[in-house]
Amino acid sequence: MSSTASELTHVLSFDIEDWFHIVEVKAVENPDEWPRLSKESSLVERYTDRILKICDDGKAKATFFILGWIADRHPALIKRIADAGHELATHSFWHRKVYELSPQVFSKDIADSLAAIRSAAGHNTPIRGFRAPSFSITQGAEWAFDVLMDHGITYDASLFPANRGHGGYACTPGPHIVTTPKGRRLPELPMSIAPVGLGPLRKKMCYSGGGYLRLLPPRLIEQGLQSESRAGRATVIYLHPRDFAPDCPRVPMPPHRRFKCYVGMHTTEAKLRNLLARHKWDTCAAVLSRALNVDLRTT
Numbered sequence: 001m002s003s004t005a006s007e008l009t010h011v012l013s014f015d016i017e018d019w020f021h022i023v024e025v026k027a028v029e030n031p032d033e034w035p036r037l038s039k040e041s042s043l044v045e046r047y048t049d050r051i052l053k054i055c056d057d058g059k060a061k062a063t064f065f066i067l068g069w070i071a072d073r074h075p076a077l078i079k080r081i082a083d084a085g086h087e088l089a090t091h092s093f094w095h096r097k098v099y100e101l102s103p104q105v106f107s108k109d110i111a112d113s114l115a116a117i118r119s120a121a122g123h124n125t126p127i128r129g130f131r132a133p134s135f136s137i138t139q140g141a142e143w144a145f146d147v148l149m150d151h152g153i154t155y156d157a158s159l160f161p162a163n164r165g166h167g168g169y170a171c172t173p174g175p176h177i178v179t180t181p182k183g184r185r186l187p188e189l190p191m192s193i194a195p196v197g198l199g200p201l202r203k204k205m206c207y208s209g210g211g212y213l214r215l216l217p218p219r220l221i222e223q224g225l226q227s228e229s230r231a232g233r234a235t236v237i238y239l240h241p242r243d244f245a246p247d248c249p250r251v252p253m254p255p256h257r258r259f260k261c262y263v264g265m266h267t268t269e270a271k272l273r274n275l276l277a278r279h280k281w282d283t284c285a286a287v288l289s290r291a292l293n294v295d296l297r298t299t
Contacts, residue, residue, distance in 0.1 A: 008229050009290075011189065011236040012062035012281040013157070014051055015131060016070055016081075018044040019242040019249060021095045022261065023134050023166055027251035031094060034069070041249050044070055045077050047241035052084055054269065058276030062086050063284040065131040065157070068093030068113030075120035082121040087283040089129030090114060090153070097136035097166055098144050098158070106144060110151045128154045128296050129284050131238075135160035135167030135191065145180040154296045157236070157284055159190040162206060174233035175291035187296065189288045192235045194224040209238035214264030218271055225279070234287050237275065243268045 020028040020037045028037065048064075055062055064081050066088060071078045082088055092098075093113040098106060110130070118125055130153050137144050137158040148156060156178070159169045171178075171190055178188045195204045197220065206212040207224030225235045242248050246265045253261065275281075289296050 008232075008234050009280040009282045009287055010225070010234045011284055011287045012055070012060055012276075013065060013131070013236065013238045013284055014048075014062055015065045015067075015091050015238060015240045016044065016048055016077075017067040017091065017095060017240060017242075018042055018070065019245065020251075021067060021069075021133075022253075023095070023097060025251060025253045025257065027253070031069075038073065043245050043248060044241050045074055047244045048077055049080070050244055050269070051239075051241065052080065052086075054272060054276070055086070056084065058273065058281070060276050060281040061283050061286075062281070063089050063129060063157075065089045065091035065129070066113075066117050067091045067095055068109075068116040069095065071113070071116035071120045078117060078120035079122075082125060087129070087285055088117055088121055088125055088127055089131065089157075089284065090117060090127055091131055092133055095133045097134055098132045099136050099138045099141040103143050103147055107147050107150070110147060110153070114151060126297070127152075129189075130156055130158065132158035132167070135164065135169075138167055138169055142178075142181055145178060145186050146182045146184065149180065149184055149186060154298070155187040155189060155285065155288055157189040159188055160206070161190050162193050162204070164206075174228075174231070175288050177292065187288055187292055187294055189236060189284050191238065192224065192228055192233070194227040196220045196224045196227070208235050210240065210243060211260040211263060213237070213239065213271060214243060214268055215260075218274060221271065221275070222278075225275075234291070236284075237272070237281075239268065239272065 090113045093109045159171045160167045196207050
């Protein structure tokens with residue numbers, strides 16, 4: 001059954017990390033350098049507070065996928081997110097690509113991230129969701145689903161159903177259930193992919209997050225949202241604090257990465273405010289539980 005965009009409730013989410021948490025960029029790949037970079041040029045508090053203001057103005061609740069490294073160093077920020085009534089979820093601790101880790105290393109990373117987030121927000125804070133850095137649960141890394149469930153995670157939002165630099169996983173569009181290697185069932189909320197563009201330039205692609213949202217004009221973002229809505233699927237927005245930061249520090253990287261990392265940062269806030277004004281939004285857990293009719297407290 002098809003729906004219009006105005007009838008659907010869409011998904012608003014943010015990956016809370018600092019500007020230097022970029023994968024495969026040599027200038028910032030050494031975590032031993034992160035404390036210095038954080039001290040000299042951190043933007044995570046300033047722009048996450050800006051995100052909280054935008055959400056408040058738009059009367060929208062969101063899911064904040066928090067890096068454990070950030071929770072460890074900015075606990076007051078995590079408490080502000082929780083106190084504003086948003087959903088807290090984990091984005092790992094060290095922002096490493098899942099498919100490069102062993103199950104044992106990944107398990108410790110998840111445990112450390114959960115401990116850091118709960119220490120900041122309160123030990124009774126529910127943390128039900130996970131999003132992999134760079135959407136890096138790929139073919140062959142499905143073991144990660146079982147590790148997540150072992151740690152009490154009840155839904156995943158890591159699959160990106162199109163080719164991309166550090167991820168990509170062919171999967172059912174929209175909310176669905178994945179079966180883990182151990183035969184368990186885990187609700188999945190993949191990223192949104194839809195045909196956008198005009199004529200011969202029309203292409204199926206991500207339109208609602210990160211560099212894609214910064215690059216595309218509002219009419220094409222709306223086109224993707226309407227396309228998914230006609231199929232009865234909510235659009236998933238994902239953004240980072242650095243997506244709002246025209247003053248984000250620049251570091252050496254290949255030209256194509258530089259373009260994707262820095263294009264359109266001055267446009268992000270206006271685009272997001274427009275989307276919040278035009279459509280209804282909620283957390284990952286709320287939209288996913290309604291779509292699949294599951295209780296994410298117990299799944």
